[in-house]
Amino acid sequence: MAEERRYSLAIIGGGVTGAALAYVASRYTDIGSIVVIEKNAWVAQVNSHPMNNAQTSHDGGTETNYDLAHALKVKAAAVMLRRYVESKKDPLLFKKTHRMVLGVGAYEVEKLRKRFEDFKSSYPDLRLIGAEELKTLEPMLMKDRSLDEPVAALVSSEGYAVNYQRLAECLISDAMTINKNLELSFNTGVESIRHEHAQYMIETTKGNVRADMVVFAAGPYSLFFAQQLGYGKRFAILPVAGSFYSGGELVRGKVYRVQVEGRPFAEIHGDPDVLNSRDTRFGPTTKPLPLMERHKYETFFDFLKLPLVSLRGIASLFKIIRQNKLVGYVAKNMVYDLPLIGKFFFLKEVRVIIPSMRYSDLKLRRGAGGIRPQIVDLPTGTLQMGDATIVGDNIIFNTTPSPGASICLGNAKRDAAELIKFGEGKYSFDVAAFEKDLG
Numbered sequence: 001m002a003e004e005r006r007y008s009l010a011i012i013g014g015g016v017t018g019a020a021l022a023y024v025a026s027r028y029t030d031i032g033s034i035v036v037i038e039k040n041a042w043v044a045q046v047n048s049h050p051m052n053n054a055q056t057s058h059d060g061g062t063e064t065n066y067d068l069a070h071a072l073k074v075k076a077a078a079v080m081l082r083r084y085v086e087s088k089k090d091p092l093l094f095k096k097t098h099r100m101v102l103g104v105g106a107y108e109v110e111k112l113r114k115r116f117e118d119f120k121s122s123y124p125d126l127r128l129i130g131a132e133e134l135k136t137l138e139p140m141l142m143k144d145r146s147l148d149e150p151v152a153a154l155v156s157s158e159g160y161a162v163n164y165q166r167l168a169e170c171l172i173s174d175a176m177t178i179n180k181n182l183e184l185s186f187n188t189g190v191e192s193i194r195h196e197h198a199q200y201m202i203e204t205t206k207g208n209v210r211a212d213m214v215v216f217a218a219g220p221y222s223l224f225f226a227q228q229l230g231y232g233k234r235f236a237i238l239p240v241a242g243s244f245y246s247g248g249e250l251v252r253g254k255v256y257r258v259q260v261e262g263r264p265f266a267e268i269h270g271d272p273d274v275l276n277s278r279d280t281r282f283g284p285t286t287k288p289l290p291l292m293e294r295h296k297y298e299t300f301f302d303f304l305k306l307p308l309v310s311l312r313g314i315a316s317l318f319k320i321i322r323q324n325k326l327v328g329y330v331a332k333n334m335v336y337d338l339p340l341i342g343k344f345f346f347l348k349e350v351r352v353i354i355p356s357m358r359y360s361d362l363k364l365r366r367g368a369g370g371i372r373p374q375i376v377d378l379p380t381g382t383l384q385m386g387d388a389t390i391v392g393d394n395i396i397f398n399t400t401p402s403p404g405a406s407i408c409l410g411n412a413k414r415d416a417a418e419l420i421k422f423g424e425g426k427y428s429f430d431v432a433a434f435e436k437d438l439g
């Protein structure tokens with residue numbers, strides 16, 4: 001890409017979000033000339049990489065922090081993802097297991113019983129099971145557990161562990177097969193963007209690109225560039241890192257925990273690694289970290305340019321910590337990554353899931369775990385859960401904390417529809433074909 005190139009659509013970021021849009025735009029629209037610009041040498045090396053996320057296809061049924069209305073929205077996008085991955089017949093792409101949320105103690109058991117009543121007609125895959133069945137399904141959950149302790153689990157037969165990096169590869173490969181005008185530009189970092197003559201001029205490390213329409217799928221960098229163009233000034237990013245521990249061969253499916261009321265982050269869970277089903281991962285932890293990308297210390301300087309580093313940003317941060325009663329929680333999570341002592345405290349959390357877990361069997365996965373770019377709304381000083389999308393003049397910015405990977409095809413469908421509106425009659429979107437294949 002030495003000289004200036006021109007495209008109808010530029011997608012910035014080759015994670016699972018950008019790859020899903022490249023696929024949907026290539027397969028179901030006639031936009032044609034598309035470039036995906038990615039600063040790394042290959043797709044999905046950041047949050048979509050299986051070492052960095054929890055590999056779960058969330059659908060809302062077992063996520064006790066989602067109410068029914070929110071859960072059903074996530075489910076619609078989860079169905080698209082599952083239909084796509086099932087169609088690939090690729091053993092490296094996903095593994096189907098069970099997924100459950102475990103309730104420990106009378107309060108949590110009652111909460112699951114009530115959720116089951118509210119959700120069962122919308123989620124026919126859910127079952128409420130007690131100690132006896134748990135012993136057969138996941139024996140290690142019951143080994144050494146006190147018989148006096150009430151336990152129950154809401155189990156879904158639709159447990160998908162997805163390698164989202166592999167998914168990005170499949171989506172890009174399919175898109176390339178369908179669309180001969182799709183170009184990939186790896187090792188190409190976007191440095192700046194400006195709007196001129198009804199087009200976008202994107203300055204990259206490999207020269208300039210002009211595009212009629214642009215979609216940022218660049219994680220926290222989406223907001224970074226949005227603000228360069230004057231969009232999304234009311235938002236800041238709170239980067240929340242998540243680490244994982246390894247525990248050996250312990251569980252067969254995904255075991256989540258009941259969410260603590262009012263806490264915006266999920267409790268740690270245990271699940272077999274999609275890359276090695278004989279290793280159970282525990283996590284992710286929840287640690288604010290002033291970086292745009294995990295383990296990339298140079299991204300600290302970009303973090304400083306975002307408005308969390310301002311009086312208003314810091315005031316919002318304190319308000320969020322105070323209102324959500326997060327002081328003890330954040331402090332505890334900061335400790336988990338420390339040598340020796342971190343493992344000791346983390347073990348206490350793991351033992352709620354696996355009571356017989358030993359200190360010596362837990363190992364911190366060094367270098368693993370990504371960063372969830374949580375959105376802070378500065379005027380209200382609140383933390384926005386879920387993803388954030390800003391739609392501007394022929395441009396879209398997606399910032400995608402969890403469960404961004406689960407809903408990547410849903411987001412791609414929404415963005416493709418928006419691109420068609422930008423085109424004002426120039427392009428079309430075959431929604432019927434999309435629905436037939438994935439809906």
Ligand SMILES: Cc1cc2nc3c(=O)[nH]c(=O)nc-3n(C[C@H](O)[C@H](O)[C@H](O)COP(=O)(O)OP(=O)(O)OC[C@H]3O[C@@H](n4cnc5c(N)ncnc54)[C@H](O)[C@@H]3O)c2cc1C
Pocket residue numbers: 012013014015016017018037038039040043044045046047048049052053054055056057058164188189190191217218219221241242243284369370371372400401402403404405406407
């Ligand atoms: C600990 C943890 C656990 C999670 N667990 C789950 C889960 O179980 N299920 C789930 O659905 N979601 C989960 N998520 C969230 C999920 O990982 C993300 O929502 C998803 O991977 C986001 O995909 P993306 O393509 O938007 O971002 P990314 O995968 O981060 O991709 C962004 C891409 O943009 C590129 N980029 C950035 N800046 C530039 C630039 N200037 N120029 C060019 N390219 C650029 C990056 O190199 C990168 O490739 C988890 C996240 C974390 C951190």
